[in-house]
Amino acid sequence: MTDAPTTQADPGTSTGRVLVLLDGSRMSYAALRAAAEIAASTGAEVLGVFVEELNQLRSAGYGFAREVGASSGISRPFDPAGVEQRMQRLADQARRALAGAVAPHGGRHSLSVARGHVIDEVLALAGPGDLLVLGRVGWSSAPGARLGSTAKGLVYRSPGKVLLWCEKHSLPQGRVVVFLNDHVDANSRAIQAAAEVSRRSHRPVTFLVGADSSVLSKDLKGVARDLGVQESELRVRSLPSTDPVTVAGILRQERAVQLVLSRDCTLLQEPNAERLLVALNLPVTVTP
Known part of the structure; x- marks a missing residue:
């Protein structure tokens, strides 16, 4: 079900929605x-998405199912x-x-509550013009750390942009860094x-x-100007390798936000x- 928005939509607005997956986590x-x-x-409009995970509900139906408290460590029936x-x-x-969250801005919002599998339910709601925002841990030094299966599935399957959000201290002179290659359409997006x-x-x-x-530097500057980025605010750097260690080092040099x-x-x-x-301590936007 979806709650009704608290304000009326502006009929002249063609902007896609901002979807955010809410699961109770910080x-x-x-x-x-x-x-x-x-x-x-x-x-x-902000569309919050809350999914009642079907697998969890099914697991609770088994008489032998148990759950362990995250803080207490106590095992109890999975009722x-x-x-x-x-x-x-x-x-x-x-x-x-x-x-x-929306009230201070006076914006439109609604909440979709669905029962099923998280990825399927989110994809059923998301459109090509929507931005999907997912919370994620900003830094992890744990060996073998990986992108969660839900985030990974949505990053690779969402029809629109996905923002993997993490809280971080913004650098006063930080930059937005965009990685490009020879895929013209992908670069454009x-x-x-x-x-x-x-x-x-x-x-x-x-x-x-x-x-x-x-890709030529002059072409990139022309495209950027067309999109409203001033040439004085634009820098083009050659990336010697796509090795993650090299990329992480350059991002630090650029003070990426x-x-x-x-x-x-x-x-x-x-x-x-x-x-x-996973390791980068900054938000990451992934485009189709």
Whole structure:
């Protein structure tokens, strides 16, 4: 079901929505705050998505199922009625949090509550013009750390942009960094997304281009100007390697506050790409 928006939609607005996945975690609420600010700057509606995970409900139906308290470590029966009540409580919390995050901006919002598998339910709602915001841990030094299966599935399958959000201290002179390669259409979408972030955050932009790329610096500057990025705020750097260690070093040099890249880019094809996305302590926007 979907709650009714608290304000009327502007019939003249064609901006896509900002979707945010709410699961009761601290990071999902951090993502909600970011989603509300983005929507306020674009006039978009915020659609909160809360999914009652079907597999969890099914597991609770087995008599032998047990759950272990995260803080207490105590094992107890996995009761279906208790799971239902917990999900209802989390949905109510999500509804209140959504209203509270949007209220200071006076924007439009609604909450979709669905029962099923998270990826399927989110994809059923998301459109090509929508931005999907997901909360994630900003830094992980744990061996073998990987992008969660839900985030990974949505990054690679969402029809629109996906923002993997993490809370971080913004650098006063930080830059929006966009990774490019020889896929013209993918580059165009990534550049447009970077220009939107730049205008919203008032940050300069750095284009990272592969050393053997046929993309020309003058062409990039022309495209950036067309999208409203001033040439004085634009830097083009050659990337000697897509090795994640090299990329991470350049991002530090550029004082990156956000990374923008296409899911078709060569960086995401690297064996350690997922670990790089997990380890980077900055938001990452992935375009189709």
